[in-house]
Amino acid sequence: MDLTLAIIVTVVGASTPILLAALGELVVERSGVLNLGVEGMMLIGAIAGFVVQFHTGNPYLALFCGALAGLAASLIFGFLTLSLSANQTATGLALTIFGTGFSALAGSSYSARPITLMQPLFPAELATHPVLRVVFGYAFPIYFSFIMVVAIWYFLHKTRSGLILRAVGENDHSAHSIGYSVIGVRYLAVMFGGAMAGIAGACFPLLLTPQWAERMTGGRGWIAVALVVFASWKPFRLLAGAYLFGLVMTTELYAKAGGGPLSAVPSELWAALPYLATVAVLVLISLRRDASTNAPACLGKPFLPAN
Amino acid sequence: MTLSRRTFVKIGGLAAATLPFLGTKAFAQLETVKIGFIYVGSINDNGYNYAHNQGRLYVEEQLGDKVETVFVENVPEGPDCERVLRELAQQGCQLIFATSFGFGDSVVKVAAQFPDIAFEHATGYMPGPNIGLYNARFYEGRAVCGTIAGHMSKTGKAGYIGSFPIPEVVMGINALALSGRRINPEFTVKPVYISTWNDPAKEADAARAMIDQGIDIVAQHTDGPAALQVAAERGIVGGFGQGADMSAFAPETQLTAIIDHWGPHYLASAEAVLAGTWAPGNTWEGLKEDVVQMGPYNAKVPADVVADAEKVRTGQIDGSFHIFTGPINDNTGAERVAAGVVMTDAELLSMDWYVEGVEQPA
Numbered sequence: 001m002d003l004t005l006a007i008i009v010t011v012v013g014a015s016t017p018i019l020l021a022a023l024g025e026l027v028v029e030r031s032g033v034l035n036l037g038v039e040g041m042m043l044i045g046a047i048a049g050f051v052v053q054f055h056t057g058n059p060y061l062a063l064f065c066g067a068l069a070g071l072a073a074s075l076i077f078g079f080l081t082l083s084l085s086a087n088q089t090a091t092g093l094a095l096t097i098f099g100t101g102f103s104a105l106a107g108s109s110y111s112a113r114p115i116t117l118m119q120p121l122f123p124a125e126l127a128t129h130p131v132l133r134v135v136f137g138y139a140f141p142i143y144f145s146f147i148m149v150v151a152i153w154y155f156l157h158k159t160r161s162g163l164i165l166r167a168v169g170e171n172d173h174s175a176h177s178i179g180y181s182v183i184g185v186r187y188l189a190v191m192f193g194g195a196m197a198g199i200a201g202a203c204f205p206l207l208l209t210p211q212w213a214e215r216m217t218g219g220r221g222w223i224a225v226a227l228v229v230f231a232s233w234k235p236f237r238l239l240a241g242a243y244l245f246g247l248v249m250t251t252e253l254y255a256k257a258g259g260g261p262l263s264a265v266p267s268e269l270w271a272a273l274p275y276l277a278t279v280a281v282l283v284l285i286s287l288r289r290d291a292s293t294n295a296p297a298c299l300g301k302p303f304l305p306a307n
Numbered sequence: 308m309t310l311s312r313r314t315f316v317k318i319g320g321l322a323a324a325t326l327p328f329l330g331t332k333a334f335a336q337l338e339t340v341k342i343g344f345i346y347v348g349s350i351n352d353n354g355y356n357y358a359h360n361q362g363r364l365y366v367e368e369q370l371g372d373k374v375e376t377v378f379v380e381n382v383p384e385g386p387d388c389e390r391v392l393r394e395l396a397q398q399g400c401q402l403i404f405a406t407s408f409g410f411g412d413s414v415v416k417v418a419a420q421f422p423d424i425a426f427e428h429a430t431g432y433m434p435g436p437n438i439g440l441y442n443a444r445f446y447e448g449r450a451v452c453g454t455i456a457g458h459m460s461k462t463g464k465a466g467y468i469g470s471f472p473i474p475e476v477v478m479g480i481n482a483l484a485l486s487g488r489r490i491n492p493e494f495t496v497k498p499v500y501i502s503t504w505n506d507p508a509k510e511a512d513a514a515r516a517m518i519d520q521g522i523d524i525v526a527q528h529t530d531g532p533a534a535l536q537v538a539a540e541r542g543i544v545g546g547f548g549q550g551a552d553m554s555a556f557a558p559e560t561q562l563t564a565i566i567d568h569w570g571p572h573y574l575a576s577a578e579a580v581l582a583g584t585w586a587p588g589n590t591w592e593g594l595k596e597d598v599v600q601m602g603p604y605n606a607k608v609p610a611d612v613v614a615d616a617e618k619v620r621t622g623q624i625d626g627s628f629h630i631f632t633g634p635i636n637d638n639t640g641a642e643r644v645a646a647g648v649v650m651t652d653a654e655l656l657s658m659d660w661y662v663e664g665v666e667q668p669a
Contacts, residue, residue: 006519111351209507214349218506253516
């Protein structure tokens with residue numbers, strides 16, 4: 001029982017950054033833009049969050065600055081792909097490479113400097129019992145990620161602005177012809193995605209390992225990108241997917257540490273499982289009769305108004 | 308100057324006549340030497356790659372104007388490594404250190420294309436006419452750590468985060484288990500392989516997974532201090548720094564550290580290249596040669612435990628103690644090394660089995 005609860009706590013920690021980054025990317029993709037720079041924006045958010053936490057000791061300010069840094073990085077992407085209509089795939093990849101290098105440079109003088117972790121949101125008296133700890137024992141970003149799942153679902157499906165954003169992603173020329181600013185909407189979506197990736201990145205030094213290490217996000221930005229497809233662009237499926245990925249990544253370690261039948265699975269297979277699951281889901285989706293993947297129709301296509 | 312055909316033939320003949328006396332390689336004496344280093348991770352990892360880079364800085368400090376060094380960090384183990392090695396060779400490096408096990412295949416390929424450049428491969432096993440091998444006896448440090456772990460662990464269980472199950476890592480796990488069991492016959496080691504040298508979040512989660520299941524000592528053979536930080540957060544008995552002194556990250560928790568001290572080796576190789584006497588060697592040095600050092604003992608390690616650990620350390624320096632001395636059983640109970648027999652270096656470098664007390668990993 002206690003072990004199960006302990007595993008849940010670790011799963012939540014592992015899933016949260018993926019969920020946050022993927023939620024941002026989901027909104028970006030719903031507006032018709034494919035930003036493959038999530039990993040790079042996460043790293044920029046991570047170093048910004050680390051530096052602010054190191055100098056101020058205020059984790060909320062650190063999280064906020066992580067968001068701002070991710071947003072700033074996303075504006076580079078936005079300017080190139082939206083204003084200059086550059087290829088989104090290539091620009092996104094470039095953003096990841098840039099983010100990796102920039103964060104390493106910015107963090108080079110912060111290597112041997114541990115920071116303090118972000119403390120749980122609720123007072124410790126609420127989380128004395130292990131069961132209560134599973135509910136009340138987390139820091140702010142965990143609760144924030146759940147709130148954002150609901151908020152994004154509500155925004156996309158229940159509000160007029162959400163409808164406009166989806167319209168821009170599904171048929172940019174129609175949205176343009178009835179007077180909506182396609183580029184403006186996409187800029188806002190890209191900036192939101194950048195801020196979410198920045199928060200997700202800042203979670204690494206603030207929640208998981210209180211230090212700065214180059215490439216400390218370890219490729220989880222790519223899992224976030226895959227997850228959006230996996231969830232067929234739906235927020236609640238995204239929540240389930242993020243926790244499934246987190247569970248797989250964590251179960252691997254608990255199984256290996258604890259022995260038992262699961263520990264016989266080779267570690268290479270465990271490491272490949274999230275990606276295999278993504279491929280499997282994609283195949284399943286494409287096998288469905290209507291063959292609709294729910295992908296926004298304009299995903300990845302630059303918008304060039306015919307004037 | 309133009310060469311007549313006759314002179315050319317004469318020179319060629321002379322060269323051909325001289326060659327057999329020079330052996331296969333001839334290195335000229337040099338005024339200055341340019342040295343290239345490639346690292347698998349970041350020089351700021353506070354661990355393995357940091358330590359190699361400290362070695363590079365040591366050479367610069369010692370040789371001053373006579374040396375120029377270049378380094379490339381975060382080089383993936385694979386085809387990309389070949390490209391980086393070739394670039395360093397074309398930049399005019401006369402000596403190149405490839406500092407990670409997985410660079411081996413690339414070193415062999417590139418070294419064959421640049422026979423005049425001296426290559427040295429850390430922890431490798433494939434020598435060549437211009438490929439030297441060098442390694443450190445990290446397991447000697449593990450034996451010191453294991454002594455402390457055997458004394459201090461209350462649950463008698465240590466967790467060990469490994470990168471990949473290569474002999475280098477297996478040897479360290481075994482050394483920790485053997486030395487822990489000299490103190491506490493019930494002491495066990497649980498290895499968990501995470502398939503990466505550097506993914507702090509995964510290292511931390513692996514540490515959490517092991518701590519949640521009863522271990523109270525953490526050792527790791529990855530490149531950073533993430534596991535030690537988790538050990539500190541959870542307040543378990545302790546852990547060990549690996550590669551470098553990591554006490555800044557867990558001042559209460561790091562019991563001691565294994566410090567890689569490559570400087571003297573790098574200096575010797577650089578001087579040999581300068582003197583024109585470099586020849587591919589195969590060195591495996593440890594505490595005795597100061598290539599492996601121990602970090603300070605934590606204040607919470609009791610004096611008698613420190614004394615025991617020091618006995619193991621000094622015993623390995625004066626040669627009176629070798630952790631891989633029989634009888635050694637493997638973890639199925641079969642005897643692998645007979646009583647009184649010391650395992651040879653070759654046996655150690657190809658070790659692919661676990662000693663008694665190590666749980667079989669996946």
